[in-house]
Amino acid sequence: MSAKTNSALPLEPERYELRAAAPYRFDLDRRDFFRFLGAGIVVVSVLKPTIVAQESGSGRRRGESLPKEIDAWLHVGEDGKVTVYTGKVEVGQNIRTSLSQAVAEELHVPISKIELVMGDTKLTPFDMGTFGSRTTPTMNLQLRKVAAAARDTLIALAAAQWKVDAHQLIASDGKVTDPHLKRSVEYAALTKGQQLTQSLPAEDPLIAAADWKVAGQSTTKVEGREFVTGQHRYPSDQKLPDMLYGKVLRPAAFDATLTSIDTQKAEQIGASVVHDGNFVGVAAPTSKAAEAALAAIHAEWKSDPQASSKELFDYLRKNTTDGNDPTGDGDRYDVGSVDPALSSADHKSQATYTVSYIAHVPLEPRAALAKWDGDQLTVWTGTQRPFGVRSQLAEAFHIPEDQVRVLMPDMGSGYGGKHTGETAIEAARLARAAKRPVKVVWTREEEFTWAYFRPAGVIDVTAGVRNDGTITAWEMHNYNSGSAGIRTYYDIPNQRIVFHPVKSPLRQGSYRALAATANHFARESHMDELAHTVKMDSLEFRLKNLKDERLRTVFQAAAKQFGWGKTKSPGQGFGMGGGYEKLGNIATFAEVNVDSKSGEVKVVRVVSAFECGAIVNPDNLRNQIEGSNVQGLGGALFEAIEFDNGKILNGRLSQYRVPRFSDLPKLETVLLDRKDIPSVGAGECPMIGLAPAIANAIFDATGTRLRALPLVPNGLKAA
Amino acid sequence: MATLRLAINGKSYSVDSDPQTSLLTVLRENLDLTGSKYGCGEGMCGACTVLIDGKAQRSCVTRVGSVSDKQITTIEGLAVGEQLHPVQQAFLDAGAMQCGYCTSGMIMSAVALLKKNPSPNESQIVDFMDGNVCRCGTYSRIVSAIQKAATAQGSTMAKGAIR
Numbered sequence: 001m002s003a004k005t006n007s008a009l010p011l012e013p014e015r016y017e018l019r020a021a022a023p024y025r026f027d028l029d030r031r032d033f034f035r036f037l038g039a040g041i042v043v044v045s046v047l048k049p050t051i052v053a054q055e056s057g058s059g060r061r062r063g064e065s066l067p068k069e070i071d072a073w074l075h076v077g078e079d080g081k082v083t084v085y086t087g088k089v090e091v092g093q094n095i096r097t098s099l100s101q102a103v104a105e106e107l108h109v110p111i112s113k114i115e116l117v118m119g120d121t122k123l124t125p126f127d128m129g130t131f132g133s134r135t136t137p138t139m140n141l142q143l144r145k146v147a148a149a150a151r152d153t154l155i156a157l158a159a160a161q162w163k164v165d166a167h168q169l170i171a172s173d174g175k176v177t178d179p180h181l182k183r184s185v186e187y188a189a190l191t192k193g194q195q196l197t198q199s200l201p202a203e204d205p206l207i208a209a210a211d212w213k214v215a216g217q218s219t220t221k222v223e224g225r226e227f228v229t230g231q232h233r234y235p236s237d238q239k240l241p242d243m244l245y246g247k248v249l250r251p252a253a254f255d256a257t258l259t260s261i262d263t264q265k266a267e268q269i270g271a272s273v274v275h276d277g278n279f280v281g282v283a284a285p286t287s288k289a290a291e292a293a294l295a296a297i298h299a300e301w302k303s304d305p306q307a308s309s310k311e312l313f314d315y316l317r318k319n320t321t322d323g324n325d326p327t328g329d330g331d332r333y334d335v336g337s338v339d340p341a342l343s344s345a346d347h348k349s350q351a352t353y354t355v356s357y358i359a360h361v362p363l364e365p366r367a368a369l370a371k372w373d374g375d376q377l378t379v380w381t382g383t384q385r386p387f388g389v390r391s392q393l394a395e396a397f398h399i400p401e402d403q404v405r406v407l408m409p410d411m412g413s414g415y416g417g418k419h420t421g422e423t424a425i426e427a428a429r430l431a432r433a434a435k436r437p438v439k440v441v442w443t444r445e446e447e448f449t450w451a452y453f454r455p456a457g458v459i460d461v462t463a464g465v466r467n468d469g470t471i472t473a474w475e476m477h478n479y480n481s482g483s484a485g486i487r488t489y490y491d492i493p494n495q496r497i498v499f500h501p502v503k504s505p506l507r508q509g510s511y512r513a514l515a516a517t518a519n520h521f522a523r524e525s526h527m528d529e530l531a532h533t534v535k536m537d538s539l540e541f542r543l544k545n546l547k548d549e550r551l552r553t554v555f556q557a558a559a560k561q562f563g564w565g566k567t568k569s570p571g572q573g574f575g576m577g578g579g580y581e582k583l584g585n586i587a588t589f590a591e592v593n594v595d596s597k598s599g600e601v602k603v604v605r606v607v608s609a610f611e612c613g614a615i616v617n618p619d620n621l622r623n624q625i626e627g628s629n630v631q632g633l634g635g636a637l638f639e640a641i642e643f644d645n646g647k648i649l650n651g652r653l654s655q656y657r658v659p660r661f662s663d664l665p666k667l668e669t670v671l672l673d674r675k676d677i678p679s680v681g682a683g684e685c686p687m688i689g690l691a692p693a694i695a696n697a698i699f700d701a702t703g704t705r706l707r708a709l710p711l712v713p714n715g716l717k718a719a
Numbered sequence: 720m721a722t723l724r725l726a727i728n729g730k731s732y733s734v735d736s737d738p739q740t741s742l743l744t745v746l747r748e749n750l751d752l753t754g755s756k757y758g759c760g761e762g763m764c765g766a767c768t769v770l771i772d773g774k775a776q777r778s779c780v781t782r783v784g785s786v787s788d789k790q791i792t793t794i795e796g797l798a799v800g801e802q803l804h805p806v807q808q809a810f811l812d813a814g815a816m817q818c819g820y821c822t823s824g825m826i827m828s829a830v831a832l833l834k835k836n837p838s839p840n841e842s843q844i845v846d847f848m849d850g851n852v853c854r855c856g857t858y859s860r861i862v863s864a865i866q867k868a869a870t871a872q873g874s875t876m877a878k879g880a881i882r
Contacts, residue, residue: 092818092855220811227819228807230754230794234820237753245748286748288740363758363766363820363854412756412820413855444759619814623857627817630856653763653852661845664858 036123037075037083040191043150044073045142045200070125072139074103074146076154080174080188082107082114084143087127088135089119090410091384091418093683094620095135097222098215101617102140105207105215106147108171109187111222119386119408129385131416131510133582133681136616140679144206144215153198157190209614209675218619223410235382235411236367236441243369244272245287246430246440247294249280250450253646254506256303265296272434273297283430283438307505308644313354313458316479320500331501333487336494341473345464347533352460353522355481355709356640357453357506359651361658364412365447370427371437377404381424382411389421396425397432415631416510417451448651453641454511455504457481459522464494469536469544476522480504482515485581485688488523490545506643512628513684516581517635517691521709524577524692528699538576538696539564550611550674551580554587557670558609562589571596572604573701577692583680584612588629588689590665592697599717603633603663603694609670610686613677621682626667628686633659636691638713657713723787727752728796738784743767745783746793754794754823758852765851768824768831769793775831777850794823797830805875806830809868810861817855825851829865838869 034042072086084103090096096116104111117123119130151171158176159166162183170177177184209216226232251258261280263273271282271293280299284290307315322331342348368381377397383389386406394401406424423440431438442450457480464473473494478486480502487497531541539559546552555578559565568574571594578587591605606629615621638657642649650656691709699705702716725732727750734749746752746769755778758766762777769778770792797804803811806829816822825848832839832847839847844865853861 092816092820094817218814221814221816221819224811224816225803227816227822228803228810228826229798230752230823232819233753234756236757237747239751239753287744288737361854363764363818363852364756411818413818415854441757444761623814623817623860626859627856630858631854633856652761653759654761658852658854659856659858660850660852661848661858661862664845664862667859 034195038077039193039195040075040077041150041153041194042073042075042197043146043153043200044070044197045146046070071127072125072142072146074143074150076150076187076191078188078192080109080113080186080191082109083117084114084146085117085124086139086143087119087121087124087387088139089130089384089386089408091130092413093135093624094221094617095130095139096410097219098136098616098620099140099143100222101215101217101219102144103147105212106144107151109174111214111219113174116222118410120405121386121390121407122405126387129388129419131384131419133584133684136612136679136681137583140616145200148206149198149200153196154187154190157194158185161185161190209679215616216614216618218617233409234364234367235369235380235409236364238367238369238380238409238439240369240371240437243437243439244283244285244430244434245290246281246283246427246438247287247290248426248440249294249297249299250446251278251303252301253303254306255646256301258299259302260300262298266293269293269296272430274430274433276429279426279429281426281430283434283436303646306646309356309640309642309649310644312356312456312505315505316456316458316502319503320479321503322500331483331499333495333497335492338473338475338494338496341494342462342464342475345472346467347465347530348462349465349526349529349533350460350462351526351529351707352458353518353525353707354459355457355518355521357456357508357643358511358635358639359448359453359641359656360415360417360451360511361447361653361656362413362415362417365442365444366418366423366451367439367441368421368423368427369437369439370424370431372428372432372435375399375403377428378407379405379424379428380407380409381421381427382414383408383418383421383424384414384416385419388419389424392421393424393428397428415512416514419510420452422450444653445651448656449648452507452509454635455481455508455515457515457518459518461522461526463526463530465530465534467534469531469534469541471530471545478515478519478522481518484514485516485519485579489548489551489580490527490542491547492545506641512631513581513687516579516684516688517632518709520577520579520581520688521691521695524579524689525695525707528575528692528696529705537565542576548580550585551578551587553672554578554585554609554611557672558587558589558607561609561668561670562591562607564589568700571701573697573699575693575696575698575700577689577696579688581685581688584610584682584685586610586685586689588686588693590690590693590697592694592701594698594701594716599715601637601698601712601716603637603665605666605668606690606693607668607670608686608689609672610682611672611674612682612685613679614675615671615673616679618671621671622669624682625669625686628684629667629690630659630664632687632690633663633665635709636694636711637663638710640710640713721784723783725783725787725791726789727791728793734783736783738782740783741779742769742781742783742786742791743778746778752793752795756820756823758821758824763850763852764821764824765828766821766824768827768851770827770831773831773834775828792827794827797826804830805871806833806865806868809864809871813860813864813867815857815860815864817857821851821853825853825861829861829868832865833869833872838873839865841866
């Protein structure tokens with residue numbers, strides 16, 4: 001019942017989640033599988049239910065080509081080794097582990113026998129990208145189905161071999177066992193010499209979450225040992241024989257045009273120099289030599305005057321592009337009649353909230369290694385969208401996509417910030433000129449300047465409320481920051497919610513939780529303002545206006561753990577925020593301490609209650625929630641990009657403050673395991689309640705209402 | 720360009736490099752020791768942390784010419800064969816990472832801390848580690864991992880003392 005309430009609230013379109021331009025479907029002849037995989041069993045997972053129905057009738061087929069709409073496949077080799085192919089990528093969210101758990105559970109093999117091949121555009125099926133918390137609700141489920149089908153095929157092989165009914169056999173620990181006759185056979189023996197392919201059966205019963213043995217448990221990070229010994233090769237660690245190091249000349253300002261250039265000195269010192277339109281880059285045998293060559297180039301640029309962060313919020317209001325939205329929907333949401341409801345409300349309140357641009361600051365900056373073999377291009381790069389980067393490369397070099405292979409080694413995080421393929425294109429362009437492999441690794445300054453930012457925004461909220469605490473009208477206008485999480489989950493009869501796209505002064509794009517952070521900040525802050533207006537307790541006020549059972553449950557669970565209602569000492573403040581995003585439900589309660597002399601605000605304790613359906617890996621889930629809160633602290637308290645006239649003014653770690661050990665609050669996490677509800681992702685939703693919880697706690701401590709993110713970049717007095 | 724002798728992880732290396740080049744660049748480019756990471760290039764994130772004569776130092780702002788007569792330890796030199804260093808084992812057991820890019824630097828800083836103070840309390844850990852950034856936000860797990868490693872090292876040392 002509660003699940004229905006949530007699913008009635010549709011996933012809202014989000015224009016800032018950068019997408020692949022043209023979805024491409026992998027097409028592979030079944031013989032190709034065995035050519036590169038060796039003999040064994042292959043089970044493919046098919047995207048479209050109609051195709052599943054057509055293709056899965058016979059279960060086992062020989063000779064014909066495989067369906068094109070594949071999103072994953074699994075191979076059980078003659079050695080019993082299980083290899084799973086998925087276009088999803090590992091960026092620190094630990095899906096290599098959680099997906100391995102899902103396969104281990106259904107296929108009944110130890111995790112150590114499973115290898116995941118991820119994000120290699122030659123070997124794995126097409127995937128739009130790893131974003132939007134989609135891996136757990138989609139790929140996890142698909143791989144479980146694939147693994148279950150493989151298990152049933154193995155059981156059927158054993159049944160045929162022993163001439164018994166498959167129903168009397170059980171699969172466990174990499175073997176099929178006949179409990180009656182006390183005999184068993186290893187998967188490896190069953191797959192020997194086989195070349196079986198199978199499409200996913202439409203209705204293969206999966207193991208219920210309540211009966212999970214491997215999934216649902218905490219498991220150490222797969223290949224964790226490689227990470228603690230420094231052996232794992234991130235994209236920036238890739239190396240090839242004869243490789244050169246590449247550097248790109250950056251314009252003096254955004255959108256600048258090159259007016260003159262002299263590359264002679266750079267060529268004289270032996271670098272390979274490329275000047276192609278506005279692109280100028282060098283490649284040399286060492287990074288030091290490449291830096292020297294770059295410094296030897298003399299270039300002049302011209303650019304137009306551009307907006308600055310000082311006038312940002314004015315600018316956003318004045319530069320809307322309403323009506324020019326190419327998607328044409330998702331910009332407006334109207335229910336009831338807002339204006340009469342506002343004028344007849346006992347209390348009417350209006351407030352404006354703002355959100356600054358912030359940077360992702362993935363600790364590993366963008367990196368790519370490119371090499372050409374004739375007209376075949378191979379690129380190792382850190383990206384959340386290997387297939388999207390393949391398209392970009394094909395487009396940049398005017399070659400078909402099948403001449404481009406992109407590989408994505410598990411990378412040093414992204415948080416939505418690595419959807420694009422700048423370094424891949426740069427490295428490939430330099431490699432083509434140098435006729436040798438070239439690696440490009442961005443400096444931290446380049447990453448701060450030439451990547452993209454979480455959109456800044458202005459949000460106006462107007463609300464009407466009755467004396468008894470019933471909200472009667474809700475109007476919300478969001479300028480630029482995005483439409484994710486813009487709709488309210490509170491039950492309000494009259495609503496007008498509008499997103500206004502703006503011509504952004506900076507390049508902007510996806511960021512963990514997208515605009516849900518901004519929209520929840522405005523909404524959940526305003527909920528507190530309304531509660532204060534009608535002199536109601538914040539929790540009571542929310543629950544009075546909230547029917548959704550799953551959300552009510554997380555608010556109540558967090559309140560209980562937090563000890564909501566307890567008395568506070570001077571300087572201390574308590575606040576809450578929560579909501580619904582990417583199918584998950586979060587409530588976050590924060591305790592702050594404000595030093596009345598220095599104005600320093602310290603977040604002392606954060607309690608999160610989270611529910612995302614059936615839990616796949618509790619320890620990893622806690623890790624994601626804790627990480628969301630720690631990363632969220634930065635955007636909530638002090639992170640903001642400063643810019644002026646096409647330049648970033650604080651694009652270094654010494655100038656841009658990120659959360660550190662000393663910022664760490666006491667983190668408490670309450671996990672609500674709903675084994676009756678399908679698992680969904682957890683990398684984003686847990687972040688959205690933190691900023692309003694802190695703002696509300698600061699108000700509780702001081703009576704000062706802060707409506708701008710970051711809340712206290714210079715402490716409370718200066719704010 | 721000069722020929723420099725470097726003592727890294729108990730081995731001696733001869734490297735042709737400008738002495739002004741950062742130690743991090745030499746480790747990664749000349750010696751293919753890529754466990755030490757580039758994060759900021761100005762000593763602000765700790766991803767490149769190595770031990771110089773047992774002390775934590777940011778290799779991205781350390782000139783290679785200044786360490787040619789010193790003992791350098793990188794993340795690659797911590798484990799003894801298959802046996803992980805107690806700090807490495809503790810990070811693994813505590814799940815003290817997400818993407819793992821900061822992990823090498825975190826472990827090296829933690830090893831230096833435990834050399835100096837074998838049983839640090841939480842605020843001593845926070846103070847010492849504050850120069851290391853984990854952008855995924857696994858700080859609380861790293862603190863627990865360091866505490867676990869301190870306990871593990873303590874018990875190993877106690878056993879050694881009895882023997």
